[in-house]
Amino acid sequence: xxxxxxxxxxxxxxxxxxxxxxxxxxxxxxxxxxxxxxxxxxxxxxxxxxxxxxxxxxxxxxxxxxxxxxxxxxxxxxxxxxxxxxxxxxxxxxxxxxxxxxxxxxxxxxxxxxxxxxxxxxx
Amino acid sequence: xxxxxxxxxxxxxxxxxxxxxxxxxxxxxxxxxxxxxxxxxxxxxxxxxxxxxxxxxxxxxxxxxxxxxxxxxxxxxxxxxxxxxxxxxxxxxxxxxxxxxxxxxxxxxxxxxxxxxxxxxxxxxxxxxxxxxxxxxxxxxxxxxxxxxxxxxxxxxxxxxxxxxxxxxxxxxxxxxxxxxxxxxxxxxxxxxxxxxxxxxxxxxxxxxxxxxxxxxxxxxxxxxxxxxxxxxxxxxxxxxxxxxxxxxxxxxxxxxxxxxxxxxxxxxxxxxxxxxxxxxxxxxxxxxxxxxxxxxxxxxxxxxxxxxxxxxxxxxxxxxxxxxxxxxxxxxxxxxxxxxxxxxxxxxxxxxxxxxxxxxxxxxxxxxxxxxxxxxxxxxxxxxxxxxxxxxxxxxxxxxxxxxxxxxxxxxxxxxxxxxxxxxxxxxxxxxxxxxxxxxxxxxxxxxxxxxxxxxxxxxxxxxxxxxxxxxxxxxxxxxxxxxxxxxxxxxxxxxxxxxxxxxxxxxxxxxxxxxxxxxxxxxxxxxxxxxxxxxxxxxxxxxxxxxxxxxxxxxxxxxxxxxxxxxxxxxxxxxxxxxxxxxxxxxxxxxxxxxxxxxxxxxxxxxxxxxxxxxxxxxxxxxxxxxxxxxxxxxxxxxxxxxxxxxxxxxxxxxxxxxxxxxxxxxxxxxxxxxxxxxxxxxxxxxxxxxxxxxxxxxxxxxxxx
Numbered sequence: 001x002x003x004x005x006x007x008x009x010x011x012x013x014x015x016x017x018x019x020x021x022x023x024x025x026x027x028x029x030x031x032x033x034x035x036x037x038x039x040x041x042x043x044x045x046x047x048x049x050x051x052x053x054x055x056x057x058x059x060x061x062x063x064x065x066x067x068x069x070x071x072x073x074x075x076x077x078x079x080x081x082x083x084x085x086x087x088x089x090x091x092x093x094x095x096x097x098x099x100x101x102x103x104x105x106x107x108x109x110x111x112x113x114x115x116x117x118x119x120x121x122x123x
Numbered sequence: 124x125x126x127x128x129x130x131x132x133x134x135x136x137x138x139x140x141x142x143x144x145x146x147x148x149x150x151x152x153x154x155x156x157x158x159x160x161x162x163x164x165x166x167x168x169x170x171x172x173x174x175x176x177x178x179x180x181x182x183x184x185x186x187x188x189x190x191x192x193x194x195x196x197x198x199x200x201x202x203x204x205x206x207x208x209x210x211x212x213x214x215x216x217x218x219x220x221x222x223x224x225x226x227x228x229x230x231x232x233x234x235x236x237x238x239x240x241x242x243x244x245x246x247x248x249x250x251x252x253x254x255x256x257x258x259x260x261x262x263x264x265x266x267x268x269x270x271x272x273x274x275x276x277x278x279x280x281x282x283x284x285x286x287x288x289x290x291x292x293x294x295x296x297x298x299x300x301x302x303x304x305x306x307x308x309x310x311x312x313x314x315x316x317x318x319x320x321x322x323x324x325x326x327x328x329x330x331x332x333x334x335x336x337x338x339x340x341x342x343x344x345x346x347x348x349x350x351x352x353x354x355x356x357x358x359x360x361x362x363x364x365x366x367x368x369x370x371x372x373x374x375x376x377x378x379x380x381x382x383x384x385x386x387x388x389x390x391x392x393x394x395x396x397x398x399x400x401x402x403x404x405x406x407x408x409x410x411x412x413x414x415x416x417x418x419x420x421x422x423x424x425x426x427x428x429x430x431x432x433x434x435x436x437x438x439x440x441x442x443x444x445x446x447x448x449x450x451x452x453x454x455x456x457x458x459x460x461x462x463x464x465x466x467x468x469x470x471x472x473x474x475x476x477x478x479x480x481x482x483x484x485x486x487x488x489x490x491x492x493x494x495x496x497x498x499x500x501x502x503x504x505x506x507x508x509x510x511x512x513x514x515x516x517x518x519x520x521x522x523x524x525x526x527x528x529x530x531x532x533x534x535x536x537x538x539x540x541x542x543x544x545x546x547x548x549x550x551x552x553x554x555x556x557x558x559x560x561x562x563x564x565x566x567x568x569x570x571x572x573x574x575x576x577x578x579x580x581x582x583x584x585x586x587x588x589x590x591x592x593x594x595x596x597x598x599x600x601x602x603x604x605x606x607x608x609x610x611x612x613x614x615x616x617x618x619x620x621x622x623x624x625x626x627x628x629x630x631x632x633x634x635x636x637x638x639x640x641x642x643x644x645x646x647x648x649x650x651x652x653x654x655x656x657x658x659x660x661x662x663x664x665x666x667x668x669x670x671x672x673x674x675x676x677x678x679x680x681x682x683x684x685x686x687x688x689x690x691x692x693x694x695x696x697x698x699x700x701x702x703x704x705x706x707x708x709x710x711x712x713x714x715x716x717x718x719x720x721x722x723x724x725x726x727x728x729x730x731x732x733x734x735x736x737x738x739x740x741x742x743x744x745x746x747x748x749x750x751x752x753x754x755x756x757x758x759x760x761x762x763x764x765x766x767x768x769x770x771x772x773x774x775x776x777x778x779x780x781x782x783x784x785x786x787x788x789x790x791x792x793x794x795x796x797x798x799x800x801x802x803x804x805x806x807x808x809x810x811x812x813x814x815x816x817x818x819x820x821x822x823x824x825x826x827x828x829x830x831x
Contacts, residue, residue, distance in 0.1 A: 017371050019341075019382075040478045048481055071381065071420055073429055077477050109477070116474035116483075118420040118429060121370065 021069040022122050027092040028076045030062040030104065036084045037062070041073040044068050058086070072122045074098070078110040089113045093120075155443040166513035167336055167506075168572025168618055169259040170632055170674065172197070174252040176276075181747075181777060181789055183295060183823035185254060185302050185323045185342065188241040194254050195674040195692035196725040200236075201815060202806045203373030204298070204325065204340040207711040208239045210781055211672045212256055212634065212693045213726045216269025217583030218610070221271040223482045224362075225389050225407030226264050226442040230463045232383065232415025232434035234490060234585055234592045235376050241273065243385045243413075245321050245344050247291050247304035250276045257634065258578030259613045261502050261519040262444065264459050266556070267580035267612045268636075276754045277360060278308060278315030278350040285310065290828040291321075296336065298323030313352050313780040320345040327372075330816035331653045331798035337421075340380075356395045363388040375806035377424075377593065377653070377816050378417040378432065387411035403446040410439045415467075422809070424654060432490060434467030452507045460499035465584050487696060488652060492528035494548075494588040498581070513562040521554040523581040524682075527588040527605065535650050541602075548588065549585075549604040554579035562618075572618040572632075582607040586642055586662045591652045595644060596806070597723050597763045599660040600651040603808035608664050611639040626680030633673045641668035643762075644704045658704070658712050668698040668723060686738040691731035696723030701762040724763040725804050728756035728770070743782060747791075749775040756803040766807075768814065771800035785829055793821040 028041045033055040040050045044066040053062040068074060078089050088102040099115040140456040146709050171196040182190045188199045188207030197794050199207025201214065211219055220769040221240040223227055231238040246738060253272040255263075264271045279287075291304040308317030322343035339382050346364030371380035421637040440461030447454050502519035527548040532541040560578035565571075566585040585594060588603040595601055618632035644660035671693035677689045705714045730753040737746055751773040759765035777791035797820040805815040 005215070040481075042483065048478055048483060049477075050481065071418075071470065072485075073474060075474055077484055079477075108228075112477055114475050114477055116426075118425055121421065 004053055021071060023069055024119050025065065025094050026098075026119065027065045027075055027090075027095075028069045028074075029090040029092060030076075030078055030087060031060070031090075032058050032086050032088040033060070033062075033080065034058055034082055035079055035081055036102040037078050037085075039076065041077075042073060044072070048075075066070050070119050072119050072123050073116065074119060075112040075116040077112060077116075078079075079109065084111065087111075087113060089115055091115050091117070131697050151488075156770045165563075166508050166562050166570075167515060168574040169515075169558075169585070170256040170616060170618060170634075172254045176250055179246050179249055179252070179355060180825065181779065182246075182825065183293065183789075183791065183793065183821065183825065185245065185293075185325075186242060187241075187244055187246055187249060188239065190253065191241070191252060191271065192245060194704075195676060195690040196256070196672065196727075197254060197801070200725060200804045200806065201802065202235065202375040203237065203815075204338040204371060205243045206237065206340075206371070208236045209241060209271055210725065210727065211254060212509070212672060213696045213723060217586065217609070218268040218612075220264050220266045220269070221273075222264060222391075223273050223387070224275055224277070225390055225391055225409055226459050226461075227387060227407075227409040228438045228440065228441060228463070229387060229411045229412060229413065229437040230438045230465060230584070231383060231463075232413045232467065233417060233432075233437050234434075234589055234594050235373075235378075236594075237376065237380050237417065238368070238375060238383055238385075238413065239373070241271070241609040242274055242368075243387070244275065245302075245323070245342075247306070247321055248319065248344070248346070248364075250274050256735060257558075257614050257616055257636075258321050258556060258576035259515075259517065259560060259574045259614075260454075260505050261517040261556055261558060262455055262457065264442075264461075265498060265500060265519070265521050265523075265554065265578075265580050267578045272781055275362075276306075276317075276573070277362075278348050279310055279312035280312055280350070280352055282312055282314050284312075285831075286372050286748070286766040288599070291825065292827075293823065293825040295325070295821060296824045297818050298325035298328040301546060313354075314350070315352075316349040317750070318345075318347045328818040330799055331564055331797045331819035332793060332816060334549045334816060336816060336818075337372050337374050340368065342366070342368045342371070354362070357831070358391075358393045358395075360391040360393075361389070361701075364669075372421070374808045377422065377809055378419050379421055380474060381416045381420075382414070383430075384414045384687075385411065399486070400447055400449075401428070401445060402448060403444075404444070405444050407442045408439075409441070410437070412437045427473070428654075429472045429474055430469055431472075431577075432467060433471040434442065434465070434490060435462065436465045437467040438463045445530045451509075451629045452505055455502070455504040457503075458499070458501045460497070462495065462497045463584065463661060464493070464495045465588075466493050467491050471681065486773075489528075489531070489590050490592060491584070491588055491590065492530060494525070494527040494584055496523065496525040496581070496584060500525045511564050513564070515558075515560040517559075518555070518557040521556075521579075521581075522551075523552045523554060523609075524607070525550050525581070525587055526582075527649070530588065530590055530603070532591055532649070532652070533651075534601070541649055544729050547624060550587070550605055552579075552581050552609050553795040554581060554609055558717075568622040569796055570622075572616075572620075574614075574618070576614045577611065578614075579609045580609050581609045581641060582662070588787060593653050593656050593762075595660065596760075596765065597660075598656045599644070599646070599657050599658055600649075602647065602649065602659055602661040604662045606747070607642060607662060608640045608665075610642055613637045613639070613772070626682070629675075629677045631673060631675030634671060636670040638668040638670065640664040641666070641698060642798070643698065643701065646704050646712070657710070658705065665701065668696065670694055670696045670723070670726075681738050683738070686734075686735040686736040688736070689732065692728070693729040694726050695758065696726040696796070697721065698723050701760075703762040706764070718761055721762050722758045722760045722762035722765070724765050726756075726758070726829070727753075727803055728758075728768065743780060745779045747777040747779075749773075749777065751775070753802070766812070766814070768801065768803040771798055773798060787827040787829065789823075789825040791823055795821075
């Protein structure tokens with residue numbers, strides 16, 4: 001019986017070897033804008049999605065969420081119309097800010113904000 | 124995961140059914156196929172070292188490369204976790220033939236040798252490791268500097284049908300982690316089969332200085348083997364294995380291993396016939412594949428550019444050998460060969476740049492472009508022993524062919540790339556190697572041996588075809604060179620073996636090696652593609668290199684009250700007319716100069732180890748005190764801006780307990796005094812000038828359950 005238990009113990013220990021990455025909840029967020037933003041973000045399938053949400057007030061918040069594995073690239077790039085505007089862009093990982101940046105009244109591409117990185121591994 | 128569960132389920136069922144069926148009476152296990160060429164009393168003049176199954180169990184490591192360093196003058200280049208790239212008497216990489224059963228090669232995917240052949244085998248799988256130093260053993264494939272043969276446990280036949288099983292559990296505190304292995308087999312007189320599986324999961328370790336080293340790793344493996352044998356000793360063996368690693372961290376490299384998936388299989392046929400002209404014939408066919416993915420995602424630079432390298436390699440080969448004894452002369456004749464392919468690329472994603480045409484900007488760079496090499500050889504070895512003399516003659520001839528697709532490197536800022544067209548990558552060589560050895564025995568307790576050898580090796584895949592990666596010791600991108608010529612090693616070894624009246628043994632020897640066309644690298648005026656490197660170097664045939672040194676060992680007879688096992692070794696390497704890149708105080712390259720003589724880089728310093736044990740005096744309990752002293756290395760390469768390494772002394776304690784026939788417990792403390800140190804061959808941590816520190820105090824415990 002001892003031997004059976006030992007085999008089962010090893011069986012359990014060996015089964016603990018799990019190559020599957022942990023999954024994380026990622027939120028892309030845009031706020032503090034007063035006009036249309038042109039946003040590109042990377043979804044969990046690796047596709048780059050472009051959207052143009054319109055903000056009616058600086059209280060409006062645009063978000064999109066996805067489940068990403070650790071090690072996956074997260075990416076969002078946003079700009080506003082030529083005449084200028086404001087924006088604050090954030091990437092949240094499991095509800096906590098992973099990266100954030102903002103720009104205000106910059107002309108053209110200078111107003112673009114790009115945030116990117118890798119979903120960190122759980123240590 | 125389902126497959127794993129299924130596999131473990133089958134293992135467990137096999138074991139349980141076996142225990143129900145098998146009588147408790149002792150079952151004779153007839154080992155076959157584990158060919159030990161050079162037991163402790165071997166007559167060869169050439170130096171041969173063995174690590175036995177029992178010794179393997181006493182070294183707390185998951186890496187055979189680390190275990191090999193228990194042999195005098197064998198060390199390893201370390202860039203990450205417990206995965207060492209073997210160095211034997213200063214010879215490394217393509218200068219060594221590191222192989223598994225049947226001459227099997229596993230061509231690693233990583234250009235920086237994250238995954239040398241030895242990294243794909245778990246120690247639990249091994250029956251023995253054999254190191255044949257020098258260019259003298261020519262039966263096991265092309266051999267210029269030495270052969271490392273890792274022989275796994277083969278299915279064993281049994282006079283009484285029965286099951287056997289073995290469980291190994293190992294725990295360590297630093298690296299914190301554990302490894303488990305299970306194997307189960309069933310054997311009769313004519314059939315044997317076994318299944319095995321195991322895993323290792325270790326976290327970051329703490330050095331003796333208290334630093335936490337990012338060196339966590341995960342590995343697992345599994346496999347199966349069956350063997351059939353008839354009454355006339357025809358044996359057929361088939362084995363298949365998988366070896367995997369994931370999230371393996373390399374603080375001394377610019378990338379970490381994300382995944383490594385390796386598969387290898389072997390089909391062997393052999394016949395052993397006593398008192399017949401053909402005493403033994405063995406034929407083996409083997410195949411291995413590696414899919415290696417690495418990236419910089421856990422490095423600070425991944426905030427701007429994420430780089431992922433994805434490499435596939437395959438290796439396949441054969442070995443045929445016949446053995447006969449004619450008029451007292453033992454003769455081996457055979458042929459072996461392999462074909463290796465390597466293809467891979469690095470994709471850089473510039474994640475802080477705005478989208479272009481609806482995509483995140485990225486760039487694809489080839490690391491290898493369908494590179495391949497073929498080697499086919501024939502060999503022979505003749506030897507004879509009489510009362511006072513033993514002599515050996517060996518020779519081999521190899522045809523070597525290598526080719527690659529176009530090698531193209533886009534030069535930043537110009538439209539004209541660095542280019543070598545596919546037809547200009549082709550090279551063929553006819554290499555010949557030969558060796559001779561003679562041993563003189565005096566009064567049965569003293570022998571002197573002299574070995575002379577001349578061996579060639581063709582440049583390896585990296586030296587021929589690598590496309591712009593920092594694969595050397597220094598901070599340069601390296602470019603392969605399809606025009607390289609083979610290296611030639613001329614070596615002489617003098618060995619002595621002396622046995623005292625009470626069975627104590629003293630042995631040792633000196634060696635001198637002259638290497639012609641030594642492959643090194645010179646700077647070329649290309650712009651590097653890797654961030655934070657100083658420039659580009661290309662592999663070239665340098666002038667002559669010289670390696671010389673000695674090894675000495677002393678061991679007392681096992682019946683002594685206190686067992687003593689001591690060894691000392693050193694290698695000294697120099698190269699003539701080496702190019703040194705001049706670097707100013709701001710870290711900029713300002714030119715090159717020539718050094719009349721320079722030290723070869725990454726040569727280990729003098730070291731000596733003394734093991735004191737109490738063998739067999741206390742039943743089933745063997746304590747061992749081990750002292751290891753490594754001298755400072757001050758003979759360093761100026762061309763490579765190598766740094767001096769301070770010496771150190773380590774104290775290790777080990778004990779083995781066998782409370783029953785079925786259970787073995789190994790436990791110990793390595794680096795008892797928690798000394799902060801690093802080996803000379805540890806590479807520098809990326810972004811610093813500090814060599815990768817070794818772990819501080821390590822407590823380990825290993826329990827083995829072995830049922831026959």
